[in-house]
Amino acid sequence: MLSVLSDGFNKARLHFKGKTTLTESNISSALEDIRSSLLEADVEYNVAKVFLSRVKEKSLGEQVKLVAGKKSSAMKVTAGDHFVKICKDELENLMGPVNVELNFPTNRPASIMMVGLQGTGKTTTAAKLGNFLKSSKKKKPLLVAADIYRPAAVDQLRVLGKRLDIPVFHMEGKSPVEICQQAEKFAIENHCDSMIFDTAGRLTVDQELMEELLQIKASTKPDNILLVCDAMMGQDAVHTATSFNKSLDLTGFVMTKLDGDARGGAALSIKEVTGKSIKFLGMGEDLHRLEEFRPEGLASRILGMGDVVGLMDDFEKVADKDTEKDAERILQGNFTFKDFYKQISMIQKMGSLKDLMAKLPMQGAMPENMNIDDKQLHKIRYMIDSMTEKERVNPDLIDKSRVERIAKGSGRQVKDVADLLKRFKQMRAVMGNMGKNFGGLMSKIPGLNKLTGNAPSLGDLRQMMADSSRKTKAFAPPRKVDREKLKKLRKQAKRNRQKSRK
Numbered sequence: 487m488l489s490v491l492s493d494g495f496n497k498a499r500l501h502f503k504g505k506t507t508l509t510e511s512n513i514s515s516a517l518e519d520i521r522s523s524l525l526e527a528d529v530e531y532n533v534a535k536v537f538l539s540r541v542k543e544k545s546l547g548e549q550v551k552l553v554a555g556k557k558s559s560a561m562k563v564t565a566g567d568h569f570v571k572i573c574k575d576e577l578e579n580l581m582g583p584v585n586v587e588l589n590f591p592t593n594r595p596a597s598i599m600m601v602g603l604q605g606t607g608k609t610t611t612a613a614k615l616g617n618f619l620k621s622s623k624k625k626k627p628l629l630v631a632a633d634i635y636r637p638a639a640v641d642q643l644r645v646l647g648k649r650l651d652i653p654v655f656h657m658e659g660k661s662p663v664e665i666c667q668q669a670e671k672f673a674i675e676n677h678c679d680s681m682i683f684d685t686a687g688r689l690t691v692d693q694e695l696m697e698e699l700l701q702i703k704a705s706t707k708p709d710n711i712l713l714v715c716d717a718m719m720g721q722d723a724v725h726t727a728t729s730f731n732k733s734l735d736l737t738g739f740v741m742t743k744l745d746g747d748a749r750g751g752a753a754l755s756i757k758e759v760t761g762k763s764i765k766f767l768g769m770g771e772d773l774h775r776l777e778e779f780r781p782e783g784l785a786s787r788i789l790g791m792g793d794v795v796g797l798m799d800d801f802e803k804v805a806d807k808d809t810e811k812d813a814e815r816i817l818q819g820n821f822t823f824k825d826f827y828k829q830i831s832m833i834q835k836m837g838s839l840k841d842l843m844a845k846l847p848m849q850g851a852m853p854e855n856m857n858i859d860d861k862q863l864h865k866i867r868y869m870i871d872s873m874t875e876k877e878r879v880n881p882d883l884i885d886k887s888r889v890e891r892i893a894k895g896s897g898r899q900v901k902d903v904a905d906l907l908k909r910f911k912q913m914r915a916v917m918g919n920m921g922k923n924f925g926g927l928m929s930k931i932p933g934l935n936k937l938t939g940n941a942p943s944l945g946d947l948r949q950m951m952a953d954s955s956r957k958t959k960a961f962a963p964p965r966k967v968d969r970e971k972l973k974k975l976r977k978q979a980k981r982n983r984q985k986s987r988k
Contacts, residue, residue, distance in 0.1 A: 491754075491788045494523020495573060502566030513545045516569060528720030528751030533758045537580055544572050570789055577785035580754055584763045586778040589709040589737070595628070595673040596680040597706055599666075600740075601699055601730060602714035604687040607742040609639060611714050611768050612684040613646035614776035615740070618766075619680055620652060621774070628678035630669040631656040632702070633686040643684055650773060653678065662686060663701045670706070683708065691729045699734060710737040712765060715752060717744045723752035724759050731760045741779070742768035753784060821914065823878040827870045865898065869906055872896040881910060 498516035505512055517538050524534040545568075590596040598615065602608045612629060619625040629647045631654055633639040640656050647654035655672045657665050666683050673681050685702060688695045703711070713730050715723040730736060741753055741764050757763055764779040870878060872895030877884050884892070884907055893900045 490527040494520050499566045505565045508545050530755040533755045540576050578781045582781035597708040598710040599683045599708040606714045606716040608714045612682050616652045617650050617773050618776050625680050626678050627680045628673045629654045630683045632662040632665045635686045666706045696733050714740045720751045724755045738763045738765035740766045868896040
């Protein structure tokens with residue numbers, strides 16, 4: 487996700503390696519890399535031009551302080567750090583300021599009109615928004631099926647509504663305008679305080695579509711009009727947004743499919759071009775994967791700095807009261823397959839591994855082109871499902887015959903189960919060692935201990951990842967170091983250097 491943009495900013499950062507000042511020369515070289523990535527990511531040309539101009543203007547003549555913070559919190563900073571900070575501020579300005587609130591009148595049900603082209607995920611997004619209003623805003627929404635043209639669109643919304651326990655309103659043989667008009671009466675009778683109109687889309691913007699949407703707007707006077715945009719469309723999404731906004735005067739946007747192979751250009755361009763904000767981001771197919779848009783979070787992810795606040799939000803949606811104790815046991819190396827299974831289930835509820843990893847503030851510590859496969863988690867769950875209760879609690883009971891039975895029950899090879907068992911035991915040993923070495927630090931990782939109220943610094947997390955990666959290789963336990971042997975080798979190397987000088 488957003489890798490094209492991230493790569494450009496990471497290359498730009500390298501131009502300041504070892505530099506203590508921001509000069510026109512190194513700034514221009516860095517901006518050239520950023521310019522290429524912005525255009526490749528399909529950011530609108532004029533938006534890219536304005537962004538680069540603002541960054542250059544603020545960077546030139548910037549005085550670089552070599553130390554930031556005071557006393558114990560003081561840390562060394564570089565010219566590159568200052569440049570990245572300027573880029574982050576300008577990215578946030580480009581996408582913000584954002585008002586994610588929707589308009590809710592107090593004397594009648596609020597109406598939210600969802601518009602957009604076919605294939606953008608409009609119906610799914612309507613259901614996601616209903617779920618968001620119900621779970622996060624404590625509203626009682628009504629889904630209105632007003633797309634009478636796309637085959638099975640009404641049935642799709644009914645199925646989603648049933649899954650979410652949200653009522654769905656539709657009238658057979660009626661026009662979309664009549665359906666939306668009658669929805670308010672149904673909402674009042676059924677004590678619903680908000681209505682979400684799922685309107686029809688087209689393959690492209692056309693006059694017939696706009697006429698129908700304008701009629702719905704005129705007859706229902708919606709409190710909010712949200713355009714659902716596919717982030718994978720790039721500049722086409724911006725052009726579509728401009729057309730819809732001109733005709734309907736949009737309230738804001740919902741950007742979908744940002745967890746796919748989206749290049750991110752639409753997210754950066756749409757606010758600057760239309761003047762209207764992105765309200766929500768849709769991530770994946772799960773109906774709870776709709777989050778309020780935070781420019782600072784997306785800017786941090788683009789710059790490879792992660793998004794700890796977003797990660798915490800994801801965690802809090804799926805965490806329960808026992809999560810804290812489970813995490814503590816894991817960090818002490820005192821956990822079972824039962825605990826492991828529970829953690830895998832929680833991770834899967836939070837979203838794709840790729841998306842979660844992108845929110846971690848340790849992108850520089852991760853190898854490039856790292857392959858993160860969600861299917862591996864499913865395979866592990868299948869194998870744990872095939873274990874008995876006693877085996878899950880005490881993995882040491884699992885012998886060769888049990889391994890064969892588990893493999894047969896899960897549809898995996900014997901080698902797969904043996905590898906899982908071996909890595910699990912090694913990981914338990916490693917986590918125990920990490921818990922001892924990083925006790926205080928590990929307890930502060932967001933999501934693992936909310937009671938501390940303190941997140942670790944980026945430097946702490948990078949150091950932790952670096953230390954742990956040196957200690958582990960494919961979950962291997964730490965090796966013992968023969969200090970005497972190491973001392974002899976160093977002395978021998980010193981003697982060899984002295985001889986070579988003579």
